[in-house]
Amino acid sequence: MKLFHCENMQHISLLMRFDDAPLVSNLLAESGVFDPCGIASEKKHLPDQQGAAYRRIFDSALSDWDKITDYLALTPAATVNKVIAINKHQLLEIELRLSEIWALCAEHKENKRLLDIQLSSLQHLFSLLNQFKNIDIDLSVMKQTFSLLDVRLGIIPLTYVSRLKEALGIEGYYLSVYHQYGDNAHIVIAGVRKINEDILSLLDSASFQCLHIPEEFHEHPKTVYISLNEKKQQLLQQVDDLEQSWLILKEHYTAEIFRQGELLTLAKPYAILSEKMLRNGQLIQINGWIPDSKISLIQEKLEHDIANPIVVETRKPTPDEYAKTPSYLLRPQWIQPFLKLVTHYGTPGYREFDPSWFFSLSYILMFGIMFGDIGHGACIIGLSLLFKKGLKKQQRPEYFSFFLSIGASSVFFGFLYGSIFSYEHIIPGLWLSPMEHPMLMLKLALIWGASFIILLNIISIYNRLMSLQFKEALFNAKGVSGLLLYIAILWSIIDISQDQFSSLNVWSIMTPLVIIFIYQWIKGSGSAAERFLVSLFEAYDVIIANFSNTLSFLRVAAFALNHSALAIALLTLAAIAEGAGHWAVIIFGNMFILVLEGAIVAIQVLRLEYYEGFSRFFTADGYLFKPMELSPQKLKN
Amino acid sequence: MLKIAHYAYLQTLVAIFSKRLLSEQQFTSLIEQPLDEILAELSNNGLQAIIKEIYQFHLKPLPAGNMDNLFLTVLLDDAQSIIRALSGAERDFFTYWIRRFELQNIKTILRGKSLQRSKELIRAELTPLNPFSILPIDKLLNADSLTDILMQLEKTPFASIARYGSKNFEQKRDVFTIETAINHQYFTGLNEQLKNLSNEEQILLQPLLGRIIDQTNLIWLLRYRLSYNLSPSHSYFLLVSGGLYLNSRILVQLCQIKSLPQIYDFLPNEVNKLIKGSNTIHQIELCLEKDTIKLARSFIKDKSFSLTHAFAYLLLREKQLSQLHALFKGKLLDLSDTEIAFAVGEDK
Numbered sequence: 001m002k003l004f005h006c007e008n009m010q011h012i013s014l015l016m017r018f019d020d021a022p023l024v025s026n027l028l029a030e031s032g033v034f035d036p037c038g039i040a041s042e043k044k045h046l047p048d049q050q051g052a053a054y055r056r057i058f059d060s061a062l063s064d065w066d067k068i069t070d071y072l073a074l075t076p077a078a079t080v081n082k083v084i085a086i087n088k089h090q091l092l093e094i095e096l097r098l099s100e101i102w103a104l105c106a107e108h109k110e111n112k113r114l115l116d117i118q119l120s121s122l123q124h125l126f127s128l129l130n131q132f133k134n135i136d137i138d139l140s141v142m143k144q145t146f147s148l149l150d151v152r153l154g155i156i157p158l159t160y161v162s163r164l165k166e167a168l169g170i171e172g173y174y175l176s177v178y179h180q181y182g183d184n185a186h187i188v189i190a191g192v193r194k195i196n197e198d199i200l201s202l203l204d205s206a207s208f209q210c211l212h213i214p215e216e217f218h219e220h221p222k223t224v225y226i227s228l229n230e231k232k233q234q235l236l237q238q239v240d241d242l243e244q245s246w247l248i249l250k251e252h253y254t255a256e257i258f259r260q261g262e263l264l265t266l267a268k269p270y271a272i273l274s275e276k277m278l279r280n281g282q283l284i285q286i287n288g289w290i291p292d293s294k295i296s297l298i299q300e301k302l303e304h305d306i307a308n309p310i311v312v313e314t315r316k317p318t319p320d321e322y323a324k325t326p327s328y329l330l331r332p333q334w335i336q337p338f339l340k341l342v343t344h345y346g347t348p349g350y351r352e353f354d355p356s357w358f359f360s361l362s363y364i365l366m367f368g369i370m371f372g373d374i375g376h377g378a379c380i381i382g383l384s385l386l387f388k389k390g391l392k393k394q395q396r397p398e399y400f401s402f403f404l405s406i407g408a409s410s411v412f413f414g415f416l417y418g419s420i421f422s423y424e425h426i427i428p429g430l431w432l433s434p435m436e437h438p439m440l441m442l443k444l445a446l447i448w449g450a451s452f453i454i455l456l457n458i459i460s461i462y463n464r465l466m467s468l469q470f471k472e473a474l475f476n477a478k479g480v481s482g483l484l485l486y487i488a489i490l491w492s493i494i495d496i497s498q499d500q501f502s503s504l505n506v507w508s509i510m511t512p513l514v515i516i517f518i519y520q521w522i523k524g525s526g527s528a529a530e531r532f533l534v535s536l537f538e539a540y541d542v543i544i545a546n547f548s549n550t551l552s553f554l555r556v557a558a559f560a561l562n563h564s565a566l567a568i569a570l571l572t573l574a575a576i577a578e579g580a581g582h583w584a585v586i587i588f589g590n591m592f593i594l595v596l597e598g599a600i601v602a603i604q605v606l607r608l609e610y611y612e613g614f615s616r617f618f619t620a621d622g623y624l625f626k627p628m629e630l631s632p633q634k635l636k637n
Numbered sequence: 638m639l640k641i642a643h644y645a646y647l648q649t650l651v652a653i654f655s656k657r658l659l660s661e662q663q664f665t666s667l668i669e670q671p672l673d674e675i676l677a678e679l680s681n682n683g684l685q686a687i688i689k690e691i692y693q694f695h696l697k698p699l700p701a702g703n704m705d706n707l708f709l710t711v712l713l714d715d716a717q718s719i720i721r722a723l724s725g726a727e728r729d730f731f732t733y734w735i736r737r738f739e740l741q742n743i744k745t746i747l748r749g750k751s752l753q754r755s756k757e758l759i760r761a762e763l764t765p766l767n768p769f770s771i772l773p774i775d776k777l778l779n780a781d782s783l784t785d786i787l788m789q790l791e792k793t794p795f796a797s798i799a800r801y802g803s804k805n806f807e808q809k810r811d812v813f814t815i816e817t818a819i820n821h822q823y824f825t826g827l828n829e830q831l832k833n834l835s836n837e838e839q840i841l842l843q844p845l846l847g848r849i850i851d852q853t854n855l856i857w858l859l860r861y862r863l864s865y866n867l868s869p870s871h872s873y874f875l876l877v878s879g880g881l882y883l884n885s886r887i888l889v890q891l892c893q894i895k896s897l898p899q900i901y902d903f904l905p906n907e908v909n910k911l912i913k914g915s916n917t918i919h920q921i922e923l924c925l926e927k928d929t930i931k932l933a934r935s936f937i938k939d940k941s942f943s944l945t946h947a948f949a950y951l952l953l954r955e956k957q958l959s960q961l962h963a964l965f966k967g968k969l970l971d972l973s974d975t976e977i978a979f980a981v982g983e984d985k
Contacts, residue, residue, distance in 0.1 A: 159825060160874075166885055167874035170892060198868035205814065205874055 003357055006327040006350055008292035008316075009625075011037075013285065014302075015311035021051075021277065021284045022085035024310065025269035027301050028286075029628035030083050033294040035326050036628065037287050038276045051274025054088050058264070058271035061095035064102040065264055066636055068257055071105045072250045076261045076632035083305075083630065086267040094263050101253055108249060112242055119235050125216055125228055131186050132213075132221045134178045139217040139224065142188075150193040153211040154203070158185045164206045171199055186211065261632040268635060269628050289326050289625065290314070317350065319468060325350035328625035335360050337402035345610055346620020351466040353459050355618060360405075362452070362613075363605055367406045370559035371601045372413025372434075373567075375421030376594050380407030406602070417560075421590050422567030434557070435564040441557035449553025450490055452613070453546070457483040460617035475519035477542040478616060485512035486546050513539055549612045556608075559601055566593050647722040648942040651950050654715060655937055657682045658953050664960065668977050672696060672968040683711055684961070691965065698969045706765055708962045709738070712955055717768060719947050726833035727944060733830045734951070735769050736794075740823055742766070743795065744816055746777050750786060783815070798822040817875050820857075824850065824877035831879070834944070841945045845932055845952070847881025851908065852925040854880055858891055859900070859918045869893050882907050923982050930956055 002008075012034070016024055028034040069076065086094075132139060142153055150173075156164060158180065164187075165175040173191030180186070191199075217224050277286045290298060295314050302310050317325040327350050331339050338360035348354045371377075384403035391399050414420060418429025434441050461480055464473035473479045488508035495501045520535035570589035574582050614620070659667070659682075667675050673696070676688045687707045716735045720728055742763050749759035756778045763774065771793055780786040790799030798819050831839055831846060854876045861872035869892035876888055882905045883891070890903040897916070901909055911928050915921045933949035960981040967977035 163874055163876075163878070166889065167870040170870040170873055170889055171868075198870060202868065202871040202874055205817065205871060207818075 002330075002354075004353055006348065006352075006354060006622075006625075007330050009289050009325050009328060009350065010292050010295055010314040011287070011317055011321065011325075012290045012295070012298070013287050013311075013313040015283060015285050015313075016306070017308050018279065018282045018284050020306055020308055020310070021273070021286070022087065022267075022270040023083075024286065024302065024306060025273045025628075026083045026085060026266055026630065027305055028273075028288070028298070029269035029630045031294070031298055031301060032627050032629055033290055034298065034627050035289045035625050036273055036276050037289060037324070050088070051270070051277060051279075054091060054267075055271045055274050057088065057091045057095050058267050061091065061098050061260075061264055061267075062635065064095070064098040065257070065261060068098065068102050068105055068253075069261070071109060072246075072253065072257065074250075074254060074257055076258060076635065078631055078633050080262050080265050080630050080632065084266060086263055086270070090263070091267050094260055094267070097256075098260055101257070104249065108242070108246060112239075112246075115235060115239055115242060119232075119239070122228065122232055122235065125214060126232075128214060129217065129221060129224055129228065131179045131181070131211070132217065133225075135188070135221060138220050139213055140219065143213050143218075146193070148193055149190065150199070151188065151190045152203075152208075153186070153188050153213070155184045155186055155209045155211060156206050158183050160206045161185050161187070164202075164208075167202055167206075168199075171202070173199070258632070261635060265630055265632045265635050269630070272628060289317075291328050291330075291625075322350050322467065323621070326625035327352075327354075327622040329354060329356065331356055333398065334401035334405065336398035338363060340398070341606065341609075343624065345614050346618065347622040347624050349467070349619060349622035351463075352619060352622060353463050353466075353617065355459075355614065358459075359609055359613075363609060364405050364409045366556055366605045366608065367601060368409030368413040369556055370605065371406075371410050371563060371598060372417045372560065373419045373421065373563065374411050374414035374427075375419075375590065376598065377407045377410025377412075377414050379594055380410060380598070382407075417564075419564070419567065421586070422570050422593065424564065424567060433564065434560040435568070438557075438561055441560055442554060445553050445555075445557035446550065448556060449550045449612075452553065453486065453549055453616070454483065456613055456616040457486060463617055463619070471519070475515055477516050477538065481512040481515045481519070482542060482546075485509065485516065485542060488512065489543070489546060513542070516542060549616075552608065552612050555604055559597075559604060563593070563597060563601075566597060644942055644944075647719065647944075647947055650718060650722055651942075651947050654683075654718075654950055654954070658937070658950070658957060664957070664981075665978075667964060668974050668981070672965070675964070675968065679961070683715070687711065687965070691969070696969065698966070704962060704966065708958045709764055709766075712951075712958055713738075713766065713769060715954055716951060719951065723947075726830070727838075730830045730834060730944075731947070731951075732769070733827060734948070736771075737823060738764055738766055739770065739772055739795075740798075740819055742772060742774075743777075743790065743798075743819065746774075747783060747786060747815055750780065750783055787815075797826065821875055821877060824853065824879070828877070828879045838944045841943045842948060844881060845929065845936065845945060845949060847879065848925070848929045848932060849952075850877060851880040851883045852922065852929060853877070854883055854888060855891075855900075855908075855925065856918060856922050858888065859897065859921070862892065862894060863897060863918070926956070926982075 014024065014028075028036075068074075135142075142151060161175070161177060168175050168189060168191070171191060171194070173189050175187055175189045177185045177187050189203075216228070219227075273286055277284050279285075299312055302312065327348055329339060329348070335356055339356045341363075342348075342354075342356045342359050368377075380403050384400050384407060388397075388400045391397055415427075416429060416431040417433055418424055418427050419433070420426055424433055424435075432440070457478065460478045461473050461483065464470075464476070464479060475481050477485075488505070492501060492505040492509060495505055517535045517539045520538045521531050524531040524534050526534075570585065570593065573589065574585040577585050667678070670678070672691075676691065680688060687704070690703065690707060713735070716731065720731050720735075723731060745762050746759055749762065759778060760774070772795075773789060773793065776789050777786050780789055787799045790796065793799070827846075831842065834842070858872055858876060861867040861875060862869070867875075869889075873889060873892040878885070880888075887903060887905060891900060894900055894903070897918070904912075908925075912921045912924045915924055930953065933952045936945050936949035937953065939946070963980040964977055967980055972980075
């Protein structure tokens, strides 16, 4: 395992007989160390048409398998029992069988959907019927049209009821409210039918919305309710039956689906590689990347399991291939959560400095400095232990080490500061209390920041050298010139504070600055004026960025002071309260500090790492090593 | 004692403001005076901004809309001072009363949009109501349709007005329907605001507010029945409750009329004597308005102060500002004194 680099990779090229390709693919996937890559097409090579057909059948079978496992809520096994090759004929049989099973599931699913629709419309009818529950007549009467009597059901805003009632009275109509819902009133109006449309314009002004009685409502509301209820019971029975048949379906097909899943898993590697391999007559070529240390493993495996000869060629990636070479970051388990934060920013390139160790240690250190408290740290450790099982269940076991390490750091600095649950005088600090030495804390934070930036500049130079960018390494603002400029500025500031500023300081600043300016000028494009301006601003930006980046580290001390200040505020508040109130303030105050300040510090440290750190050296343009795997659980991925 | 303390600031404010109101005789004498003398006499009447503007245009007519806005600003300034002196339900009541100007803006936008006029043209016709404006004017002007405008209004304090307007619009899809719904909802809301005041204030406000509602109901009723030919029931539905003399029973009867003279058969004596001799809806409106103004003046003279004093002041100030507006305009256009007197409603 390399501390600051990705594992060394080898480009592997396998030349084999066409018939052996499916089994070789599976053996490569089983090894878990082969990441396939495409081949630059040459005229003598032809794409593997048969492989393309294999891929199409596989995709179709996988789609059915995916839908079936989803519908039957099945969790496939993690591994396969025996590695064998699946030929095209076998794959066709799998596809056919899966499509038959899915047809059964789909029919079942459709029946369930139709039942759901029926239940939902029945529910709608129930809510409609609820509106008519206070009408004590046969609802079919309301649907009839009478020659002399005008009866209408509808909804109007509640505020219009009394005025509309009076207005309708003028026309000889009667209004009655039979249901109220929110701001609306459900009304029935009745009167002698008239030929003019006065009633209509009046009802329009009152926002009258006519209610139509559904076909199902052809009796007294109570009778309708009973018949709807009967229908509901029937539908619920059908839902139960369908649930039972689903269980039978699941029980009947689970074993078979698992078996088919295993076979599909064995077909997947060849289906994937069929897109990337090239064929020339009876020969197939597969290319990929493999960690340096695993070459013998692959060779032994192929020699042991494949009867026919296979030509295996390995070589180191050429400088042209560095950008395409995957980064294999082999890191211990406890670093995994920090590695996730690093890859969240970007994946280190193959030859680039991998900052995960540096990031992990500096993150833990800075968190402790900014949030040093024995009690709070112990709480974080306690909580991480408490949720360890839960994290494992959710397949996030790595987060346990994250909380454990930052908690331990908090405890360590808590001992140095002598702080426990905001009390600063219970145990004597092994070093100092931040509030009592604020200037020292700020000074140390600046020194830490400056050292951090110098170190990152060195890493930046290293990265450029590794990627063979020698000019950038020497003359760029993030190269040697930039580093010298930064050191010169720091040196000058110290000299100014000691009244020793001299022409040497000016020269030490101006020399790298002019180099950066000239380099930008040469590198730039456009007119002379444009290049001059760009170079000038670039040089100006170097000074400003260095200055602001260094000052940014003051927050390390500021948060340590902030933590102590919050503790003082909390204890002052607690002193005002008495008895239970005192302890309530202490407990809730500490919870507040733990959750809110803890989260803010975690974010601030991440911000320092990303913006003051990574932006200086980390190009993060690599991509992660993703070997093929033989796992039914990962079949969908 | 408590009431005196409660209204001490408001009472002082209204007392000071009341000095700006002209008596009927003062106003009548103004009509006969030349414009520069009128301006000199009104220089301490809170009209400084208007007078300054008139002088800037060298006593010539101002551009259209300018003077309307200046007079409205004077009224809104007075209203703002009074509202600042109030709190709770009282403040809400007065704010609601002033917001009726905003209803005018809503109607202008609705009409403009229904006629597919440009945003700029509609905007030019809107009345600036700062600091009372709460309408999202830009959003309303950018709305794609009348339905969209009503949806935008649902996010404002005019939500209920918009909701009912919207329901009516969905049914009939004409602007008249929305406007009648807006008017109806506004007065329904005003009655609700009145109910939030203390019982004592409600009783004191009722004669004045009741007369305003009577006047509104009677004029609407006449227009609906005689101008728009709506049915009696429809006309009745569009009226509002809360009148002083014209209760539901009388309004139902009035809705049956087919010609203007018939109203005298159904109106109560108190109203009948006020409008006696009027032959047009406009004349009836002026008569009823005069009665309301007369009552408002009596409130101002009353020594025991109540919220009604402030309400009466706002009514009188609004009326007088509209008369002064007509007077200034008439003088700037060199109209005769008789024509001006007719325009300001002092011809009877």
